[in-house]
Amino acid sequence: MSDETELLSVRVAELYYDENKTQDEIGALLGITRWKAGRLLTQARASGIVRIEIVHPRARRLGIERELRERFGLTDAVVIPATEGSELHSRVAQAAADYLAALRPVPRILGISWGRTLNDVANQLADGWATGVTVVQINGGVSLNRRAGTAASTAVAIAQKASGHAILLPSPAILERLETKLAIEADRTVAGVLTLAEGASAYLYSAGVADESSVLVDSGYLTPADVAELVRKGAVGDVVGRYIDANGNTVDPGLDERTVGLGLDQLRAASTAIFVVAGEGKHDVARAVVTTGLCTVLVTDEGTARALMEPER
Amino acid sequence: MSDETELLSVRVAELYYDENKTQDEIGALLGITRWKAGRLLTQARASGIVRIEIVHPRARRLGIERELRERFGLTDAVVIPATEGSELHSRVAQAAADYLAALRPVPRILGISWGRTLNDVANQLADGWATGVTVVQINGGVSLNRRAGTAASTAVAIAQKASGHAILLPSPAILERLETKLAIEADRTVAGVLTLAEGASAYLYSAGVADESSVLVDSGYLTPADVAELVRKGAVGDVVGRYIDANGNTVDPGLDERTVGLGLDQLRAASTAIFVVAGEGKHDVARAVVTTGLCTVLVTDEGTARALMEPER
DNA sequence: GCATGGGATGCTCATCTGAGCATTAGGGCA
DNA sequence: TGCCCTAATGCTCAGATGAGCATCCCATGC
CATH class of the missing domain: 1.10.10.10 (Winged helix-like DNA-binding domain superfamily/Winged helix DNA-binding domain)
Structure with missing residues (x-):
């Protein structure tokens, strides 16, 4: 021009x-x-001389959402506009809560993971977001430290707000010995919860970064050294307690076998798996999850979405 | 809502x-x-949820311009959008140059002051912005220090780009003794230039802040102490070398009488007086100039414009 | 129980706007 | 110089939009 x-x-x-x-x-x-x-x-x-912007905490980026859907074959995508300040996490959580509340058909059984992100989502959910939803934990959630109860309260909050009840998975996330893991899985209660989890009509989960700040380190399941070793093996982050590499494969089979909860293949087979992720640091895990079919729905921020859309990182 | x-x-x-x-x-x-x-x-x-913004170095804020025209009875106003970064001055200068080039009827004689702002405007003017314009200095401009020549070159640049010629005012801005001032004004050359200046079809000028950073201090006409004294008397800044207070009156009659150049009353009587001003520090002078009828056209930045629009500062 | 009034809703119609097409202007090339 | 090709311009027309009006809903007061 x-x-x-x-x-x-x-x-x-x-x-x-x-x-x-x-x-x-x-x-x-x-x-x-x-x-x-x-x-x-x-x-x-x-030419961008005129810039039209929708300024609102609940605003979304429909254009990028469409691109993501098409590019990765997602059922749905929700992208929150980039925002200055650090409200990113709560906004994404809000968006995930909105999505969950609007989800049709309303899931009868909802499988959830736990962590900070999921907890945020639980807090953002409105009372009465649905009615009679059974919320079941899909990975081990008995914390070993002061954070104990967060995982449980997340599930309970989501369930209560939908006048439903929460089914907790009464098991550590990762066990030290394979035998113990097999034994606990064989336990009637645990087995029952796992079966229920497998039959969930929808899943909602987030992912952790593979570094020493992980909740799994914080909770004492892994040492920083363990994580460093996993990273060396290609780990980009953890999904429902399982560390994956950029190709979506478990990084350490031995560790994975000792991890209690839904398997990644079961997540991949799900008809509705909502993946919530926000923040600069999680771009790599997000890429692994989205490109390897671990989710059908992605809820994230614009920065992460753009990172995913880049041809190669 | x-x-x-x-x-x-x-x-x-x-x-x-x-x-x-x-x-x-x-x-x-x-x-x-x-x-x-x-x-x-x-x-x-x-409600501002949708924000439409025109992002361009040459963009203007027509809404505020209209408000300014109405509020202060201006013939015209040009307001440059607020911008991050420090391109404010050059953008305002650009806008003033644009305005000058588009001014109809094209001024036969253009009276200008000098200073950094005016120099910027001169630089931004395009070659051939008009043809045959006589540019005449309206206030004393023989610098006493290394900046010598800036005032002259501003006038010359504006004139040359319009294939016209510049008439310089060969006199200091302020003289030490009244007698000297009267004598120099009586000089045929100086008197001739002043008469020409009085007959200009349009004026273009800026203003300085009343503090020690003033070009008048820099050029050695005033000491920082002099300026401090002027401020004490209510000075907000200088216009064509003359210090005025918030009411547009000269602050120090004695000093004013020793200042060579067009009087403020002559500026007020002009049918076209274009006032160019930019930057946080000049809000007060700008207010004084605009509210006391010293200009018919205002060219400024959004910050200054908004400051002017505030009911009381 | 019933009237009242203010705000939201749905509608008509005139105007505004964008897509697609015919026409024109400009600029290289024989 | 005349021709052809491309890009810009002006236009037609159907679809999109906003202003203004009638209606409806619902809460309030009698």
Whole structure:
């Protein structure tokens, strides 16, 4: 576009959007025909001179959502606009809560993981978001430290707000010995919960980054050294307690066998698996989850979404 | 607006602006009538949920311009949008240059002051912005220090770019003794220039802040102590070398009498007096100039414009 | 129980707007 | 110089939109 045309576009855009004149009036004012004014306006929008932005905590980026759906074959995607300040996590959680509440058919059984993100989602859910939903934990959640109860309260909160009840998985996330893991899985209660989890009509989960800040480290299941070793083996993060690499495969089969909860294949087979993820640090895990079919629905922030859309990282 | 309506507005706005659907389609999608969709859209725009911004170095704020014209009885106003970064001055200078170039009738004689702002304007003017314009200095401009020549080059640049010639005022801005001032004014050359200046068809000038950073201090006409004293007397800044207070009156009659150049009353009587001002620090002078009829046209930045529009500072 | 009034809703109609097409202007090339 | 090709311009027309009006809903007061 020539410099002169560009300046004219700016003037047209000003008169149209700031002064809300009609294209006809603008034409008269600037001595051009209304068609030309209209075309300049189109150009101004196309070239980014006119920027239209929807400023609202609940706003979404439908354009990127569509791209994500098409690119990764997702059923749905929810993208929260980039925002200055650090409200990112709560906004994404809000969006996930909104999505869950609007989900049709309403899930009879909802399988959830736990963690900070899931807890945020639980808090953002409105009372009565649904009725009679059974919420079941899909991975081990008995914390070993002061955070004890967070996992449970997440599930309970989600269930209570839907006048349903929560079924907790009474098992550690990761066991030290395989035998113990097999034994606990064989326990009638645990087995029952796992069966229920397998039959859930929808899953809602997040992912953790593979570094020493992980909740699994915090809870004492793993040491920072363990995580460093996993990273060395290619781990990008954990999903329902299982560490995966960029290809979505479990990084350490031995560790994975000692992890209690729904398997990744079962997650991949689910008809509705809602993956909630936010923040700069989680781009890699998010990529692994989304590209390897672990989720059918993605709820995230614009930064993560754009990172996913980049041809190669 | 209720919270629910607001959220709906957001959804409508997203579909309309991001996905460019028609209001009709949006209605079908959200289960509302197209009229309701249209009304929600209007609300979204009105409540600021939808923000439309024109991003361009040459963009203007026509809304504020209109308010300024009405409020202060200006012939015209040009307001540059607030911008991050520090391009404010050059953008305002650009706008002033644009305005000058578009001014009709083209001034036969253009009276100008000097200073950093005016110099910027001169640089931004395009070659051939007009033809045969005589540019005449309206206040004393023989610098006493290394900046010597800036004042002259500003005038010359403006004139040359219009294939015209510059008439310089060969006199200091302020003289130490009244007698010297009267003597120099009586000089045929100086008197001739001043007469020419009085007959200019348009004036273009800026203003300085009343503090030790003033060019008048820099040039050695005043000491920082002099300026401090002027401030004590109510000075907010200088216009064509003359210090004025918030009411547009000269602060120090004695000093004013020793200042060579066009008087403020002559400026007030001008049919076209273009005042260019930019930057946080100049709000007070700008207010004084605009409210006391020293200019007919204002060219400034959004910050200054808004400061002027505030009921009381 | 019933009338009243203010705000939201749905509708009509005139106007505004964009897509698509015919026409014209400009600029290289034989 | 005349021709052809491309891009810009002006136009037609159908679809989109906003203003204004009638109606409806619902809460309030008698």
